[in-house]
Amino acid sequence: MRYWWVNQNQTYRHETEGGFLWSPQRNRGGARNPFYDTMEQVRAGHLIFSFCDTKIQAVGVAQGAAQAAVKPNFGSVGDQWDNEGWLVPVEFTQAATPVQPKSFIAELTPHMGVKYAPLQSNGNGNQGVYLTEISAGFAAVLLAKLGISAPTLINPPEPVILAEDDAAEDSLRGRVDIGETHKQQLTLSRRGQGVFRANVRLNENHCRLTGISDPRFLVASHIKPWRDSTDAEKLDGSNGLLLSPHADRLFDRGFISFDDDGMVLRSSQLSDAVWTAWGFSAVTNVGTFKPSQAQYLAYHRAKMVL
Structure with a gap:
């Protein structure tokens, strides 16, 4: 710094x-x-x-x-x-x-x-x-x-986050201990695609904040960031949520998180104006999470929330 x-x-x-x-x-x-x-x-x-x-x-x-x-x-x-x-x-x-x-x-x-x-x-x-x-x-x-x-x-700026993810992906592509098919799925998971997205949909079928269930409008987002996850965690469906793009932005950047019972936790840096303008003013609880998701949410609360 x-x-x-x-x-x-x-x-x-x-x-x-x-x-x-x-x-x-x-x-x-x-x-x-x-x-x-x-x-x-x-x-x-x-x-x-x-x-x-x-x-x-x-x-x-x-x-x-x-x-x-x-x-x-x-x-x-x-x-x-x-x-x-x-x-x-x-x-x-x-x-x-x-x-x-x-x-x-x-x-x-x-x-x-x-x-x-x-x-x-x-x-x-x-x-x-x-x-x-x-x-x-x-x-x-x-x-x-x-x-x-x-x-x-210091909420890490977008270029810093992207650089860290790019470095992790470059390291992944250079590995010789896993096959090309496995590498491809791990790489796709960074973008919320492939096996990871399919696994997330086994646990989640809608955005917990907006209620939207049409998968065409939902992002498969890691709870524990992709760059910090092990190979298994990168593909684990319990390490993901289906979120509308604006909800994903808030969650991915640490402006919101959830407790295990589904209570919404808001960062002090997220203004009421943004929360209301994006249609979340009535949202306080998004439903209980599974025990398999709890470990990832604990990481998100500890490491990601601003």
Whole structure:
């Protein structure tokens, strides 16, 4: 995990509402800028602290690496910047109570480097800094002051999850201890297809949240993630649910889970607005699960729920 500090006095609203960071690739005169070069080092899952008006106003999670992109419409704010730049997609969460680092600079100083530090020794921001890396200790102090738990904040971005699944699949394809037919079924199970889907349908015949039973509109979703499962678990019908696509999204990303009796467990990160708009406001219990499903649900509750 790497941590970053971004100064957004001029572009805070544009970038946090738009879900991105953007910087020129070089200074106006063509010289390299270390605080623009850092954009190329950001990767999906990195944590970014947004500093504006002397306070940490938001925390973001990078959703991918920087890409070359023309300057967004910043209005007159960006007139002095070149048009060619770097754009990093970021999912920002606004701080419930913004904090002023200057008020606890003594706690930050032991974790603050000298070169490219975001703050001066008196706690004021360093002019000229756009994006700079901070230490894990520095980030931990900020998170504590904000009252945010990093594991709770960091719902792994889609590219990170896909990369982990891809790596697990590549490893599977390279194995010599199982035959090609078995490999194919294990690979298909990642996508909710093949023997796995057939096995799930022996236990489940409808989406427990929407009631839809037409299999054409249902996803066979692993309870314990495919990448974390053994070969047997990847194909075990008890390790799966049939879910409507939007319900699968909530379950797969840890926004909901279930207890063994079928009570719906909602993450604090799932808003009432989304829950209601997706038609789940009346859903509180989806029916008792089988004992063979309970071990997988226990894993999901412990490891996946945000």
